[in-house]
Amino acid sequence: MRRVHEFSIAEALLAQVLRHAPTGAQVREVEIRVGALRGIEPEALQMSWEAVTHETAVAGCTLKMDLQPWTITCPECGRSWTSPIPFVDCTCGNTAPAPVGGDELDLVSMTVDEEET
Amino acid sequence: MSGQTRTVRLPIAERVLEANDEIAAGVRVELARRSIFAIDLIGAPGSGKTALLETTLRALSGRRRPAVLVGDLATRRDGDRLARWCDRVIQISTGEGCHLEAGQVRLALGQVDLEGVDLLFIENVGNLICPVGFDLGQTAKVGLFSLTEGDDKAAKHPYLVTAADLLLLNKIDLAPYLSFDRAAFEADVHLLNPHVPILEVSATTGAGLEAWLAWLDRGVARARGASAT
Numbered sequence: 001m002r003r004v005h006e007f008s009i010a011e012a013l014l015a016q017v018l019r020h021a022p023t024g025a026q027v028r029e030v031e032i033r034v035g036a037l038r039g040i041e042p043e044a045l046q047m048s049w050e051a052v053t054h055e056t057a058v059a060g061c062t063l064k065m066d067l068q069p070w071t072i073t074c075p076e077c078g079r080s081w082t083s084p085i086p087f088v089d090c091t092c093g094n095t096a097p098a099p100v101g102g103d104e105l106d107l108v109s110m111t112v113d114e115e116e117t
Numbered sequence: 118m119s120g121q122t123r124t125v126r127l128p129i130a131e132r133v134l135e136a137n138d139e140i141a142a143g144v145r146v147e148l149a150r151r152s153i154f155a156i157d158l159i160g161a162p163g164s165g166k167t168a169l170l171e172t173t174l175r176a177l178s179g180r181r182r183p184a185v186l187v188g189d190l191a192t193r194r195d196g197d198r199l200a201r202w203c204d205r206v207i208q209i210s211t212g213e214g215c216h217l218e219a220g221q222v223r224l225a226l227g228q229v230d231l232e233g234v235d236l237l238f239i240e241n242v243g244n245l246i247c248p249v250g251f252d253l254g255q256t257a258k259v260g261l262f263s264l265t266e267g268d269d270k271a272a273k274h275p276y277l278v279t280a281a282d283l284l285l286l287n288k289i290d291l292a293p294y295l296s297f298d299r300a301a302f303e304a305d306v307h308l309l310n311p312h313v314p315i316l317e318v319s320a321t322t323g324a325g326l327e328a329w330l331a332w333l334d335r336g337v338a339r340a341r342g343a344s345a346t
Binding site for chain 1: 128135247276305
């Protein structure tokens, strides 16, 4: 089976999480923000995350994905709204409003359990 | 004695592909220093990436000093095809990888003599999705679509369309035999990326090649001008 790009992203994310994790802390949750342009399949990324973290220090850590929608702007009526898909009709009848998506792929935060001292 | 644990949320705000992007930035600096115009060529399997490069390299012989990096999953076939037209071809076997990463490009560039080279083609792995998000340090991204793929391919791959500096529509010689709606394709492209030029070409017949070569010439001239300043 050919590797999906979600797998490479999961690998890069794991390296990044391990780099940022405070010594001795247990990482519980990792939160990422994904722009609409990235075309990430959430299930594929979730599966890849489980695969790459298996038997590592962050095994079992939850991956929280904040998937950003497309922003659609209609040049005819000026309406602007968000949509999970880029090509949609406007309620004014315009069949070609302009879709704009972000290409961000960011590690937003990590939630960790730390020993209180 | 162990204390109690507390749960803390640590804000990070860092790009996930930062490690790749950093290597890519280094590659970009090195290519700029050498005044090399570098193209990341992205297209689906069978869209004609290798055929386009064969035709392009043949047309450029004596006119430019190109080098080629070619990503392929398992075979050396693309590299062998291109080596007939260019003596600076490096094959990057990606194994199971569905795209090239900046580290592979940096490594491959170390294996090719870049002295005098003014144009670098990086033929990415045949895929319209995965390669787009990985910066390779290129000067320009070129997306290759072909008539046989259908006129909805651009709409289905918005990241490539928005990221591309140029789109090529290949196999234009087959237009009489296919129901490809060029106006619909163009409308989708320009909704996503209003400014990207689209050039129609045929790697087989050479149709439209002059406009593509002129675009390359302008890129080479820009790369040269940028490093002179």
